[in-house]
Amino acid sequence: xxxxxxxxxxxxxxxxxxxxxxxxxxxxxxxxxxxxxxxxxxxxxxxxxxxxxxxxxxxxxxxxxxxxxxxxxxxxxxxxxxxxxxxxxxxxxxxxxxxxxxxxxxxxxxxxxxxxxxxxxxxxxxxxxxxx
Amino acid sequence: xxxxxxxxxxxxxxxxxxxxxxxxxxxxxxxxxxxxxxxxxxxxxxxxxxxxxxxxxxxxxxxxxxxxxxxxxxxxxxxxxxxxxxxxxxxxxxxxxxxxxxxxxxxxxxxxxxxxxxxxxxxxxxxxxxxx
DNA sequence: GCTTGACCTGGAGCGCACTCCAGCTTCTAC
DNA sequence: GTAGAAGCTGGAGTGCGCTCCAGGTCAAGC
Numbered sequence: 626x627x628x629x630x631x632x633x634x635x636x637x638x639x640x641x642x643x644x645x646x647x648x649x650x651x652x653x654x655x656x657x658x659x660x661x662x663x664x665x666x667x668x669x670x671x672x673x674x675x676x677x678x679x680x681x682x683x684x685x686x687x688x689x690x691x692x693x694x695x696x697x698x699x700x701x702x703x704x705x706x707x708x709x710x711x712x713x714x715x716x717x718x719x720x721x722x723x724x725x726x727x728x729x730x731x732x733x734x735x736x737x738x739x740x741x742x743x744x745x746x747x748x749x750x751x752x753x754x755x756x757x
Numbered sequence: 758x759x760x761x762x763x764x765x766x767x768x769x770x771x772x773x774x775x776x777x778x779x780x781x782x783x784x785x786x787x788x789x790x791x792x793x794x795x796x797x798x799x800x801x802x803x804x805x806x807x808x809x810x811x812x813x814x815x816x817x818x819x820x821x822x823x824x825x826x827x828x829x830x831x832x833x834x835x836x837x838x839x840x841x842x843x844x845x846x847x848x849x850x851x852x853x854x855x856x857x858x859x860x861x862x863x864x865x866x867x868x869x870x871x872x873x874x875x876x877x878x879x880x881x882x883x884x885x886x887x888x889x
Numbered sequence: 890g891c892t893t894g895a896c897c898t899g900g901a902g903c904g905c906a907c908t909c910c911a912g913c914t915t916c917t918a919c
Numbered sequence: 920g921t922a923g924a925a926g927c928t929g930g931a932g933t934g935c936g937c938t939c940c941a942g943g944t945c946a947a948g949c
Contacts, residue, residue: 629925629926630925630926631925631926640907640908641926642907642908642909643906643907643908645927645928646906646907646908660915660916661914661915661916661926661927662914662915662926662927663915663916663925663926663927664926664927676863676867679860679863679864680860681906682856682857682860683857683860683861683864686905686906687905687906688905701874701878704871704874704875704878705871705875707871708868708871708872708875711864711867711868711871712868714864715861715864715865715868718857718860718861718864719861721857722854722857722858722861724814725814725815725850725853725854725857726854728811728812728814728815728850729815729847729850729851729854731808731811732811732815732843732846732847732850733847735808735843736840736843736844736847739836739837739839739840739843740840742833742836743836743837743840746833746836761895761896762895762896763895763896772937772938773896774937774938774939775936775937775938777897777898778936778937778938792945792946793896793897793944793945793946794896794897794944794945795895795896795897795945796896796897813936818935818936819935819936
């Protein structure tokens with residue numbers, strides 16, 4: 626299967642401009658071209674894009690994604706370094722999750738507080754109503 | 758207790774420039790000034806900064822932090838809207854955590870794959886050694 | 890009273906990750 | 920054979936969240 630840039634954009638969730646941008650900066654290999662010179666993405670291209678979006682979602686800077694992409698081109702010999710890159714990144718992601726969860730607890734606390742305030746205010750207006 | 762801007766920066770984890778920037782854009786109230794016209798942060802100021810950094814850590818855009826800050830000034834009457842803001846934000850944060858966890862699973866998978874490759878390569882070089 | 894260092898202001902600059910644009914080509918459908 | 924949609928390129932522009940700078944003030948220690 627091959628895909629036009631519009632289809633690749635839809636499937637990857639990236640914009641057409643972003644796809645071309647990623648190609649320009651060396652994050653993705655230039656895809657095949659059709660007879661009219663238009664980009665024609667393969668399933669393999671899409672898999673790589675999908676993985677890239679995971680890295681992006683987890684906040685990997687483009688600089689590192691590019692490094693990973695370049696290592697891929699050098700074949701099996703670089704597997705160790707690629708693994709290390711992902712390993713380090715995983716550590717970051719875990720830390721980020723922990724951080725978010727800690728903040729979540731604070732949000733919970735604040736929200737509960739506001740709920741209490743609302744309950745109290747509702748109670749008071751009830752008292753007003755009853756005493757009126 | 759009062760704190761110089763350098764102390765406030767250290768305690769909040771923000772830079773001095775960021776503290777002044779937050780003040781400029783209305784995220785924090787202008788703190789008191791000492792006799793020489795220098796900023797003098799109170800414990801209350803620091804608490805607010807601490808909370809702001811939680812919102813920032815969880816990715817709340819400055820626009821919304823500012824909205825929250827402005828609501829605070831209007832007193833209890835805005836408690837409901839502030840709660841709603843935090844509530845919506847909590848939903849975002851939870852979703853973000855779920856997203857990160859899904860990506861984490863993929864990273865785990867990839868890393869395991871690389872470990873397998875390494876094990877296989879090590880095995881092969883062992884075979885080479887033995888057969889040499 | 891002079892140096893040093895922290896702090897002040899207004900405004901410019903920066904890095905990141907896109908996003909948009911002008912002007913052109915190419916395919917498709919009528 | 921022509922209109923319209925989709926795609927092409929190189930390059931400029933954008934939004935966010937800071938970060939840095941020049942030129943000045945102020946207080947403390949020597």
